[in-house]
Each structure stands twice: as structure tokens, then as C-alpha cells.
Amino acid sequence: xxxxxxxxxxxxxxxxxxxxxxxxxxxxxxxxxxxxxxxxxxxxxxxxxxxxxxxxxxxxxxxxxxxxxxxxxxxxxxxxxxxxxxxxxxxxxxxxxxxxxxxxxxxxxxxxxxxxxxxxxxxxxxxxxxxxxxxxxxxxxxxxxxxxxxxxxxxxxxxxxxxxxxxxxxxxxxxxxxxxx
Ligand SMILES: [Zn+2]
Numbered sequence: 001x002x003x004x005x006x007x008x009x010x011x012x013x014x015x016x017x018x019x020x021x022x023x024x025x026x027x028x029x030x031x032x033x034x035x036x037x038x039x040x041x042x043x044x045x046x047x048x049x050x051x052x053x054x055x056x057x058x059x060x061x062x063x064x065x066x067x068x069x070x071x072x073x074x075x076x077x078x079x080x081x082x083x084x085x086x087x088x089x090x091x092x093x094x095x096x097x098x099x100x101x102x103x104x105x106x107x108x109x110x111x112x113x114x115x116x117x118x119x120x121x122x123x124x125x126x127x128x129x130x131x132x133x134x135x136x137x138x139x140x141x142x143x144x145x146x147x148x149x150x151x152x153x154x155x156x157x158x159x160x161x162x163x164x165x166x167x168x169x170x171x172x173x174x175x176x177x178x179x180x181x
Contacts, residue, residue, distance in 0.1 A: 005088055008105045011080055018107040018122055019076030026065045029055035030137055036062035042147055048149050053141040064133060070144035071126030075115035078103060 009015055030032045031054035040048045048058040079107045084098040092103040107122075109115035 005085070005090070007083065007090065008056065009080055009108060011083060012136045014077055014079045016075040016109045016112050017078045017103055018073050018109075018115055018118040019078075020101070021072040021074055023072050025068050025069050025070055029062075029064055029066050031055065031142070032062065034064040036064045037109075038145070038169050040146065042149065042153070048153075050145060050149065052147050054138045068134060071123040071130070072125070073122050075109075075112050075119060078108075080108075085141075118143040140176065 019073070024075075029036075029052060029145055032038050032052035036052050036055065038050055038052050040050060042048060052064075054062075055064055055066050057079040078094055080092045080103070081095045082093045082098050084093065092105065092108065093100055095105070107115075107118060109118065
């Protein structure tokens with residue numbers, strides 16, 4: 001029995017790659033509907049107005065829109081320069097050494113029309129992934145905003161309590177001082 005791994009394309013061959021590509025689009029923020037502000041109703045019915053975190057990145061102010069990447073894979077000609085074998089998995093590279101963009105055989109075609117079909121199949125997948133990423137980001141930011149309101153609300157209460165306790169202690173100190181004079 002002989003174990004052989006078929007090599008689908010030869011080194012030096014120029015083929016079509018379902019090449020990576022994307023465009024950017026700006027959508028109205030799904031969380032604040034472009035208003036940049038949200039109202040959070042706490043468990044006790046208290047309403048808190050806060051800047052929308054879903055359409056802000058880091059410490060930047062809310063923008064009212066979110067950036068979405070739209071997959072635009074199109075056939076690109078590539079000349080295969082090297083091959084890398086990991087287990088039974090083949091990966092091609094354009095350069096002489098395996099570095100740079102990984103070219104998977106399932107994304108390589110001798111026929112441009114076939115490659116276009118692959119691109120047309122991959123683009124919606126990438127868009128669905130991007131959609132899921134945006135939803136995950138929104139849920140994450142939603143959790144952080146709620147946590148923030150809860151955290152700072154509790155912090156204010158703690159500080160108020162501590163201030164009251166500190167004032168009471170100070171009052172006691174003054175009383176003692178007066179009584180010792
Ligand atoms: Zn927003």
C-alpha cells in the first residue's frame with residue numbers, strides 16, 4: 001500500500017484565486033437608531049440616559065452609525081510559488097517560501113468562471129460572519145453599559161455612605177476636642 005497525497009496544482013502554474021476583498025459601508029446604529037443616546041431603565045424603575053456605546057469605539061464619542069465590512073471577493077490571478085504540507089493539508093503561497101497570503105486549494109481554479117462561483121458562494125458567508133460580529137459587539141457593549149450604570153450607581157452610594165460616616169467621625173472628634181478644652 002502506498003500513501004500519496006495528490007497535489008492539485010503545480011508550482012509555477014498561474015491560476016485564479018477567490019481573492020480577499022471588501023468594501024466598507026456605514027449603517028445607522030442599530031442600538032440608538034442614530035440618536036447617539038440611550039435610556040436605561042434600572043430594576044428600581046430609575047431612568048438613566050447614557051451615550052450609546054455600540055456606535056463608539058474606546059473613549060471616542062458615539063457616532064450614531066456603525067461601520068460594516070462587505071465581502072467583495074473576486075477572482076485574482078496568482079502564480080503559485082511554493083507549497084506547504086501540514087498533515088494532509090496543502091497550502092500554496094505566491095512566494096518562494098511559505099509566507100504571506102495562504103492560498104487554499106479549494107479557493108484556486110484554472111477556470112475564471114468557476115472561481116467567480118466560489119467567490120459568489122463565499123461572500124454571503126463572510127457577510128453573515130460580519131453580521132454576527134456586529135450583533136456580538138452590540139450585546140457586549142449593552143452588557144458593559146448596564147454594568148457601568150450599576151457600578152457607578154453603587155460607587156456613588158458607597159461614597160455617600162462613607163462621607164456620612166466620615167462626617168459623623170469628624171463631628172465626634174470635634175465634640176471630644178471641645179470637651180477636653
Ligand atoms: Zn449608537
